[in-house]
Amino acid sequence: MRWLLPLALLTATTQAAPVTKPPTGQAKAPPSTACTKELDARGIKWKRASKKGIADGVQVLGPLNGVNVVSEEYDLVIDCSLAVSLYEAMAYVRGLGIEKAAFSSAYSRRKVRGTNHLSKHSFGLAIDIHAFTGPDLGTVSLKNDFEQGLGDDIDCLGHPLTQGGAALKILQCQLVRSGLFRLVLSPDYDDAHHDHFHLEAIPWPDRTELRSPTPAIH
Numbered sequence: 001m002r003w004l005l006p007l008a009l010l011t012a013t014t015q016a017a018p019v020t021k022p023p024t025g026q027a028k029a030p031p032s033t034a035c036t037k038e039l040d041a042r043g044i045k046w047k048r049a050s051k052k053g054i055a056d057g058v059q060v061l062g063p064l065n066g067v068n069v070v071s072e073e074y075d076l077v078i079d080c081s082l083a084v085s086l087y088e089a090m091a092y093v094r095g096l097g098i099e100k101a102a103f104s105s106a107y108s109r110r111k112v113r114g115t116n117h118l119s120k121h122s123f124g125l126a127i128d129i130h131a132f133t134g135p136d137l138g139t140v141s142l143k144n145d146f147e148q149g150l151g152d153d154i155d156c157l158g159h160p161l162t163q164g165g166a167a168l169k170i171l172q173c174q175l176v177r178s179g180l181f182r183l184v185l186s187p188d189y190d191d192a193h194h195d196h197f198h199l200e201a202i203p204w205p206d207r208t209e210l211r212s213p214t215p216a217i218h
C-alpha cells in the first residue's frame with residue numbers, strides 16, 4: 001500500500017498544475033473609487049460586484065443607516081452612487097420607525113416599458129421598493145396602503161386617512177425633496193408604478209454634490 005500515496009500526489013500534481021490558478025488571485029482587495037470611499041466613510045459593509053452595465057458595482061452586505069434593504073429573491077447589487085443615496089434616504093425611513101424596506105427589483109437588464117430605452121435598472125442606478133416594516137407601523141405596502149392623489153405643490157402631504165397612508169406619503173415627500181434622487185416615481189405617476197417607489201440616482205461622476213437643490217421629478 002505504500003506506493004499509493006506517491007501515486008496519488010503525482011496524479012494530483014499533474015492534473016491540477018496546468019489548468020488551475022491559485023485562488024489567491026481573486027482575493028485581492030477591491031479597487032476603491034471616489035464613491036466607494038463614501039461607503040466606507042459611512043461604515044457601509046459592501047463588496048465589489050461586477051455586472052454588465054454597472055459602472056461602479058457593489059453588493060451591499062448589511063443594513064443601510066439602520067434599515068435592512070432586502071429582497072426574498074435578490075442580493076442588493078447596485079451602482080455605488082445609488083447605494084450612497086439609499087444610505088442617506090434611509091435616515092427618513094428610520095425616522096418613521098421603519099426597520100426594513102423590501103425591494104422587488106434592483107439591478108435588472110431591461111427596457112422601459114413601451115420604449116426601446118434601457119431602464120436605469122440596467123445600470124444598477126434604480127431600485128423598486130414595495131413595502132416597509134417597523135415594530136409600531138407593522139408592514140405597509142405601496143399596493144395596499146398608498147393613498148393616491150394626496151397633496152399639491154404647496155402642501156405635499158395633504159390629508160391621508162390612515163397611518164400607513166400617512167407614513168408612505170411623508171416618505172414620498174421627503175424622498176422627492178431630498179435631492180438624493182433624479183427620479184422618484186410612485187403610484188401617483190402611472191399604473192406601472194401602482195405598487196412601488198421607483199428611486200433612481202445619477203452616476204457618481206455626474207454628481208457635483210451629494211444632494212441636488214432641485215426636487216426629483218415625480
Ligand SMILES: [Zn+2]
Nearest residue numbers: 126127128198
Ligand atoms: Zn423601477
